[in-house]
Amino acid sequence: MSEALFEFLCRMGDNTLILGHRVSEWCGHAPVLEEDIALANTALDLLGQTQMWLGYAAEVQGEGKTADDLAFLRDAWDFRNVLLCELPNGDFGRTLMRQFLFDAFNVTVLGYLQNSKDRRVAEIAEKAAKEAAYHVERSADTVVGLGDGTEESHARMQAALDYLWPYVGEMFDSDAVDLALCESGIAPDPKSLRAEYDALVQRVMAEATLTIPEDPFHHTGGRTGRMHTEHLGHILCTMQWLQRAYPGATW
Amino acid sequence: MRPEVAQIWAWLDTVPDPEIPVISLVDLGIIRDVAYEGETCVVTVTPTYSGCPATRIINLDIDTALRGHGLSQIELRQQLSPAWTTDWLSDKGRAKLEEYGIAPPQPAGGPARCPRCQSTHVEKLSQFGSTPCKAQWRCTDCLEPFDYFKCI
Structure with a gap:
């Protein structure tokens, strides 16, 4: 069980780590100051959640490592984030669309994880759920504001949704790890969350006057580590540079 | 002789929040417990936000303050559950926030009034x-413009 639990914790922690890093790339570049601050704060919350998930993952792994070791010293093939989280920011609209599509998943899964039979998982979820609820409120508002906005903003948001939608399905894939955790009452089967997620996303997209693509195809490979996009390596180059160049550096 | 637990609470109530120095760590509601385990004084702290960079400084400030009052065996413990809520802000803390220009949290989800006018x-x-x-x-x-203390 500890191997499956480790895998699960890496999936949760790598999602928030990689997305948090992506969002932090906006720091100092957002269209207005308020949005800049909002994105930096969102990234900070995601990083905090990473610390909790990967901190526990390192304990479960039992090799004396820390959350920092997992974040900075693993290579691309060991990362377990869904592909959605590593996609480039694109324009502001695509960043916020990606945020909403992830927030809606995060808030849904965290709701169930609060009842996890693993006490630590339940406690982390309880803490993270409050932050996720705040995030989804804002990202949903922004998707509606820009989707149902000007002709230009509407077109950009529809393009963002068309581009990102094929990456949504991966969040709801199930494999042996998920089934093992589901059987032991630690985490829900992701597949079982899809209907609830779709209901939320459909409601927001309808309000945003955006059309969800019909093609059911989705990309896979991130959460299993089978194959990430070419973008992950580039993120790691930046994110891990210091620890790679100066191993063990601290402040 | 070791100091009473109530005395330690009183000392902690003089340690300011590093970001909002008009309120104390006790006002903020993040000190969840103070107790002795043997001769060790165990202070249980819960983070406001999981990624809040002030968390480390807060731990350092608690340690420094208690050492300043003569305690040497101190252990800081982090507790995630129950998750911190702004309901734990003290009335004294709320009043001080408003006086400082930060609107205190409201269950309605927005500030009751402008803290200036x-x-x-x-x-x-x-x-x-x-x-x-x-x-x-x-x-x-x-x-x-003014800051509003988010209600969570």
Whole structure:
């Protein structure tokens, strides 16, 4: 069980780590100051959640490592984030669309994880759920504001949704790890969350006057580590540079 | 002779929040427990936001303050559950926040009034602000922007 639990914790922690890093790339570049601050704060919350998930993952792994070791010293093939989280920011609209599509998943899964039979998982979820609820409120508002906005903003948001939608399905894939955790009452089967997620996303997209693509195809490979996009390596180059160049550096 | 637990609470109530120095760590509601385990004084702290960078400074400040009062065996413990809520802000803390220019959290989800001119005509600028625990609002009468302590 500890191997499956480790895998699960890496999936949760790598999602928030990689997305948090992506969002932090906006720091100092957002269209207005308020949005800049909002994105930096969102990234900070995601990083905090990473610390909790990967901190526990390192304990479960039992090799004396820390959350920092997992974040900075693993290579691309060991990362377990869904592909959605590593996609480039694109324009502001695509960043916020990606945020909403992830927030809606995060808030849904965290709701169930609060009842996890693993006490630590339940406690982390309880803490993270409050932050996720705040995030989804804002990202949903922004998707509606820009989707149902000007002709230009509407077109950009529809393009963002068309581009990102094929990456949504991966969040709801199930494999042996998920089934093992589901059987032991630690985490829900992701597949079982899809209907609830779709209901939320459909409601927001309808309000945003955006059309969800019909093609059911989705990309896979991130959460299993089978194959990430070419973008992950580039993120790691930046994110891990210091620890790679100066191993063990601290402040 | 070791100091009473109540005395330690009183000392902690003089340690300011590093980001919002007008309120104490006790006012903020993040000190969840103070107890002795043997001769070790165990202070249980819960984070406001999981990624709040002030958390480390807070731990350092607690340690420094208690050492300053002569304690040497101190252990800081982090507790995630129950998760911190702004309901734990003390009434004294709320009053001090408002006096300082930060509107205290309200269950309705927005500030009750402008902390400067008391007008109830206020609007949200951003759901986030200068620290993880605050949002940006503006008074539509005096036109001053102000911080609002997010209600979670």
